Amino acid sequence: MATSLHQRQQQQKPLADAHHVSPNYFSYGFHQRTASLFGRSGLLVLLALMVLLGVLIPWIGPMDSLFSFSSSASLSRWRDYTLHQAAAFVGRNGTIIVCAVSQPYLPFLQNWLISISRQKHQDQVLVIAEDYATLYEVNNKWPGHAVLVPPAPDAQTAHKFGSQGFFNFTSRRPQHLLHLLDLGYRVMYNDVDMVWLADPFPYLEGHHDVYFTDDMAAVKPLNHPHSLPPPGKKGRTYICSCMIFLRPTDGAKVVMKKWIEELQLQPWSKKTKSNDQPAFNWALNKTAGQVDLYLLPQAAFPSGGLYFKNETWVSETKGKHVIIHNNYITGFEKKITRFRHFGLWFVDDCSHESPLGRI
Numbered sequence: 001m002a003t004s005l006h007q008r009q010q011q012q013k014p015l016a017d018a019h020h021v022s023p024n025y026f027s028y029g030f031h032q033r034t035a036s037l038f039g040r041s042g043l044l045v046l047l048a049l050m051v052l053l054g055v056l057i058p059w060i061g062p063m064d065s066l067f068s069f070s071s072s073a074s075l076s077r078w079r080d081y082t083l084h085q086a087a088a089f090v091g092r093n094g095t096i097i098v099c100a101v102s103q104p105y106l107p108f109l110q111n112w113l114i115s116i117s118r119q120k121h122q123d124q125v126l127v128i129a130e131d132y133a134t135l136y137e138v139n140n141k142w143p144g145h146a147v148l149v150p151p152a153p154d155a156q157t158a159h160k161f162g163s164q165g166f167f168n169f170t171s172r173r174p175q176h177l178l179h180l181l182d183l184g185y186r187v188m189y190n191d192v193d194m195v196w197l198a199d200p201f202p203y204l205e206g207h208h209d210v211y212f213t214d215d216m217a218a219v220k221p222l223n224h225p226h227s228l229p230p231p232g233k234k235g236r237t238y239i240c241s242c243m244i245f246l247r248p249t250d251g252a253k254v255v256m257k258k259w260i261e262e263l264q265l266q267p268w269s270k271k272t273k274s275n276d277q278p279a280f281n282w283a284l285n286k287t288a289g290q291v292d293l294y295l296l297p298q299a300a301f302p303s304g305g306l307y308f309k310n311e312t313w314v315s316e317t318k319g320k321h322v323i324i325h326n327n328y329i330t331g332f333e334k335k336i337t338r339f340r341h342f343g344l345w346f347v348d349d350c351s352h353e354s355p356l357g358r359i
């Protein structure tokens, strides 16, 4: 109760700030060039018009491109948009649905967004853009829903699974999540190679600190326990870092801090070609005693190794699936082909359902 009141207050201020700064988004160069063309009152009218546009443009996305002078203004607007402002904008309900995306992943972002729109949760989505192209593209079509936390990683290398660039890119995630928790929001993190078939929020029952899914493909009984599973062959668990729900509690923050620490302890090497998932599992292992962890039901949140590979299981658990993860496969094309094959690629026919429209 106390925390939710606290959140609401935090959220109003940045929203108000965002409106106050909007007139500044217009460049002074334009102001000076036009000053000589108009008299004093003409200039006032012009300024009023600019201020009006500054307020309206964010809400009329496509119009933006009609005003060429405004586009550089909107570029600088989004370049300076902070995680704090973005969180206040999308997190009005106290919950933020977060993903982190670089440009090659835009089709997956689109697919994921369509599936979220069908559950009517798109307003809560915050896209953490990992490059400026993604930041501008998303915000031009859907103002306020993308933010870039500088510095932007090297775009060339950031998206190659198993590469050091990919590792560097994913290792920033826990920092973003921790920042959002510190701002007081509940956070739902998703990889964008996921699809929502139902609303996951009713499954986030109780008041645990951290909710997650198992990345194993082996079938479990429907009534499996919700505690952290026992470690597997490598001495650690195989919890997926692909979908995590966090409450803004001390426990959740402890896990994020441990995750950041583990990533620094076991940096990327050519030999292991690791991603951020082992570090997340070690963080869970080492904090398990002090944090309230909750393993989500497998039937609702199956790994790709189960959902896409075991038809028998899929038909046995029909109607119970909530979020599907297209993992246990690498490569953009292979993932898209597989999504298509299973009727989970909505981009071709349903892009009008996305808040981004056609991309």
Ligand SMILES: *[C@@H]1O[C@H](CO)[C@@H](O)[C@H](O)[C@H]1NC(C)=O
Residues within 6 Å of the ligand: 093
């Ligand atoms: C806002 O949050 C409350 C409490 O978590 C939830 O019951 C409600 O459905 C949410 N509303 C929207 C639009 O998501």
Ligand SMILES: *[C@@H]1O[C@H](CO)[C@@H](O)[C@H](O)[C@H]1NC(C)=O
Residues within 6 Å of the ligand: 153, 154, 157, 164, 165, 168
């Ligand atoms: C990844 O991060 C490390 C340490 O910050 C840095 O030395 C390296 O150049 C980065 N590599 C890539 C490909 O981004």
Ligand SMILES: *[C@@H]1O[C@H](CO)[C@@H](O)[C@H](O)[C@H]1NC(C)=O
Residues within 6 Å of the ligand: 228, 229, 230, 231, 234, 235, 236, 285, 286, 288, 289
């Ligand atoms: C943590 O990992 C160690 C080493 O594999 C294991 O012995 C221990 O049971 C794990 N702890 C938890 C809580 O999973």
Ligand SMILES: *[C@@H]1O[C@H](CO)[C@@H](O)[C@H](O)[C@H]1NC(C)=O
Residues within 6 Å of the ligand: 217, 218, 219, 310, 312, 313, 316
């Ligand atoms: C596939 O699912 C069925 C039904 O749940 C299960 O009995 C079987 O062991 C699974 N197959 C594999 C290879 O895991």
